[in-house]
Amino acid sequence: MRALRVLQPDELPLEYAALRRQRQEMQPLLQDRVPANAGPDGRKPSWLKARAPGTGAYTNLKRLMRAKTLHTVCEEAHCPNIGECWGQGTATFMILGEICTRSCAYCAVTTGLPEGVDAEEPLRVAEAVQAMGLKHVVITSVNRDDLDDGGAAVFAETIRRTRELVPDCSIEVLTPDFKGDLSAVETVMDARPEIFSHNLETVPRLYRFVRPGGRYDRALEVLEHAHRYDGGVLTKSGVICGMGESWDELIESMRDLAEVGIEILTLGQYLRPSARHLPIDRYYTPDEFAALKRIGEREIGFKHVEAGPLVRSSYHAREQVESIGGGSFSERAAQLAGRT
Numbered sequence: 001m002r003a004l005r006v007l008q009p010d011e012l013p014l015e016y017a018a019l020r021r022q023r024q025e026m027q028p029l030l031q032d033r034v035p036a037n038a039g040p041d042g043r044k045p046s047w048l049k050a051r052a053p054g055t056g057a058y059t060n061l062k063r064l065m066r067a068k069t070l071h072t073v074c075e076e077a078h079c080p081n082i083g084e085c086w087g088q089g090t091a092t093f094m095i096l097g098e099i100c101t102r103s104c105a106y107c108a109v110t111t112g113l114p115e116g117v118d119a120e121e122p123l124r125v126a127e128a129v130q131a132m133g134l135k136h137v138v139i140t141s142v143n144r145d146d147l148d149d150g151g152a153a154v155f156a157e158t159i160r161r162t163r164e165l166v167p168d169c170s171i172e173v174l175t176p177d178f179k180g181d182l183s184a185v186e187t188v189m190d191a192r193p194e195i196f197s198h199n200l201e202t203v204p205r206l207y208r209f210v211r212p213g214g215r216y217d218r219a220l221e222v223l224e225h226a227h228r229y230d231g232g233v234l235t236k237s238g239v240i241c242g243m244g245e246s247w248d249e250l251i252e253s254m255r256d257l258a259e260v261g262i263e264i265l266t267l268g269q270y271l272r273p274s275a276r277h278l279p280i281d282r283y284y285t286p287d288e289f290a291a292l293k294r295i296g297e298r299e300i301g302f303k304h305v306e307a308g309p310l311v312r313s314s315y316h317a318r319e320q321v322e323s324i325g326g327g328s329f330s331e332r333a334a335q336l337a338g339r340t
Contacts, residue, residue, distance in 0.1 A: 032275075035242070036282035045283050048269065048309050092138040092174070092314040093125050095158055096151045100142035102213040106201075106240060108273035109142055117147070117154060126161035129169055137162065138314040139193075140174035143213070150176060152184035159191035170194040172236075174313055180218045182225045189230050195264070196226045197236035199313055200257060203249040210243055210278060220260050227261030238266035238313040241289075244281040250292070254300055263303045267292050268311035284309065 034042040099114040100107070129137050139158055144151040152175075159171055172195035178184035189196060200223075204216045219237075227235045237257050241250065257265060267289060272280050284292075289307040296305035 032279055033281075035280040037285060038280075038283060044271075045285075047286050048271070048283070092140055093128070093158075094140050094142065095121055095125060096141040096144050096147075096154055098142065101145040102143045102211075104201075104212070104214070105210045105278035106243060106270055106273075108277070114142070114144060114146060117151075122154060122158040122161040125158050126165045129162050130165045134166065134169050136170045136172065137166075138172045138174060140314075141176060143176045145179060145213070149184045149187065150178035150181060152178060152181075152187040155188045156191040159188075159193055172197060172314070174199065175222075177214060177218055177222050180215075180221065182222070185222055185225050186229055189226055189233060192230070193233060195234045195236050197238070197264075197313065198222050198226075199238040199240075200253060201238070201240055202243055203245040203253045205249060206244055220256060223257070223262060224260035234264060235262050236264040236266070236313075237262050238268070240270045241267055241284045241292075242270040242280050242282050243278055251295065254292075254296055254302075258300045258302060265296055265302045265305045265307075266311050266313050267296075267305065267307040269309040 037045055039045045096117065097114045098110060099112045100109045101111070101114065103111040125139065139155065139162075141151055141155065155173055155175060159173065162169060162171055171193040173188060173193045174197040175185075175188060177198060185196075198219060200216070200219050201214075202210045207214065207216045223235055223237055226233065239250065239253060239257075245253075254265065269284055269289075270278075270280055272278065286309060289309065289311075293305045293307040296302045296307070
């Protein structure tokens with residue numbers, strides 16, 4: 001893996017000044033309110049129930065993560081499905097540390113200026129995948145705007161190391177936007193994951209407030225470039241519902257994703273990590289998520305839409321492709337990507 005140059009704090013003043021201004025402008029959106037479709041006294045509705053962690057598999061996986069000094073987005077983002085997924089021995093690895101250079105209004109991951117890059121992390125991830133006996137792994141990261149390639153080389157090295165140790169394991173990457181650096185996208189794509197994913201997250205109107213540091217058009221450009229660069233890799237994205245978007249805006253963003261070649265889409269309910277984060281605007285009902293799935297697959301043309309209150313980007317990641325037509329993940333990925 002080539003040496004990465006870490007940008008110094010004095011090279012980032014405009015970026016961080018912009019984030020500070022955007023957070024100030026966002027304050028009106030942070031006013032507490034009772035979400036639409038909330039339960040009694042503004043509590044979560046009954047359909048938002050997740051299994052609490054605590055199984056033997058969960059405990060063993062947590063012990064393995066700590067022993068390997070690894071991070072998971074399951075923990076850092078307070079995922080509601082951690083009990084179910086870890087109980088089944090699956091997890092989403094979060095590489096490049098646990099400090100993010102951006103401050104999204106919906107995200108629980110810590111914001112700050114990260115330290116350098118751990119050159120041994122890709123191997124430790126691969127060893128953990130091998131120890132867990134995974135057939136499918138999801139690899140994601142924090143934003144690393146302090147690195148000259150946004151961390152793309154580390155993604156690629158993690159893919160390669162995992163291929164060496166666990167050749168039968170399919171690999172899905174959920175990347176940042178690399179600040180629009182398409183050569184960084186190509187670095188990841190050249191390592192040939194089965195799925196390349198970048199989350200759109202929200203609609204254009206909310207972007208500058210909800211996802212400061214990100215740009216709606218840039219996210220679409222990254223996804224389109226990945227799709228065009230290597231049609232043998234499936235492309236995927238996700239949108240968080242309930243942050244203030246309208247139904248029509250949500251459908252329009254789904255159409256935007258289809259137009260740039262996205263094949264798999266996830267839609268899930270926004271759950272506020274803390275009182276410091278963006279309040280929930282509305283709780284989508286299970287029937288509304290079912291309608292979004294129907295619209296996405298039958299009208300817009302996605303090959304698969306995973307939609308539900310507790311759906312997250314990597315929730316049932318392997319099953320998403322298998323459900324499209326049966327067979328193993330690798331077989332279905334190859335078929336959908338035109339490799340068989």
